[in-house]
Amino acid sequence: MSSQAAPAFVRLAAHPLRWRLLTELAAGDYRVRxxxxxxxxxxxLVSYHLRLLRDGGLVTTNRSSFDGRDSYYHLDLDRCADALADTGSALHPALRREPATPRTPPVDLRGAPGPGVLFVCTGNSARSPIAEALLRHHTDGQVVVASAGSRPRPHLHANAVRVVHEQFSLDLTGQRPRHWDTLTGRRFDYVISLCDKAREVCPDFPDHPRRVHWSIPDPATTGETDEASYPAFQRTAADIDTRVRHLLPVLTAIRS
Known part of the structure; x- marks a missing residue:
């Protein structure tokens, strides 16, 4: 009989409460309360098990920009996928799977009305327009997607335009920020906030869309010049791209 210990992912996820926490965090970022x-x-008890998940590398934390005493917890789905692959190979070599890179699930929404997604942040000048552009790109326009802000800035941040062009060959030069009041009559399936402050004041939209929060710090606050803050924009765009790719199978499911 083998004395090999169960893989770390199995030991972490097998606990009923930790599995529930993983399941909730799979849908979006949440605070402890x-x-x-x-x-x-x-x-x-919840804080204790969150600490174990964080120590195990499955969960990360981000200090809230709305209330610095709070933190948002985020589930690293790519890390979970790698851990699941490792778990399978530990059980038997036939179960070894090489993780796909990047993990972009196929999306086929032809013949069905496209789901509607609204991304919101405060200025609608960086995070939310990046998310809008990436979701439109990954779905080849099959998703009805928009972005808006609570206090829109006069124009998109130059680094937001630059980063989506350099990393994804997308052009945002003609896009302008807008207030979410201009969209309050529109129907969306999902309203996704990327800003802790915008989440607190986001209005209701018709037909009660699913509300999801992605706690992503504003990259524009990380440097005194555009050049100094550009590495933060690169990290932010990569984070948003990962989250958007994880959203794709969810959007496919709601129209299946």
Whole structure:
């Protein structure tokens, strides 16, 4: 009989409460008190198991830009996919799978009305227009996608235009920020906030769309010049691209 210990992912995910936390975080980023409400367990117990998931590399934290005393927890789905692949190969060599890179699930929404997605942040000058451009790009225009802000800036940040052009060959030069009040009559399946501050004041939209939060810091605050902040824009665009790719099979499911 083999004495080999179970892989780390199995040991972490097998606990019922940790599995519930992983399941909730798979849908979006949450603060501890929100996870406490969702799973119906005491805060000290939830915090303990979140710490184990974070120590295991499955969950990361990000300080809230709305309230610095709070943190948002985020599930690293790519790390989970790698851990699952490692778990299979540990059980038997026949189960070894090489993770696909990048992990972009096929999206086929032809013959069905495209789902509607609205991305929001405060200025609608960086994070949300990047997300809008990437989702439109990955779905070849099959998704009805828009972006808006609570306090739109006069124009897109130069680094947002630059980063999507250099990393994804997309052109945002003709796009202008807009206020989300201009879209309050539109129907969306998902409203996704990328800014902790915008999440707190985001209005309701018709037909109760699914609300999802991605806690992504504003890259424009990381440097005194555009050149100094550009590496943060590169990291932000890569993070948004990963999250958008993970959203694709979810959008396919709601129209299947």
């Amino acid at each position: 929100e996870l406490v409400t969702l799973v119906g367990e005491p805060q000290n």
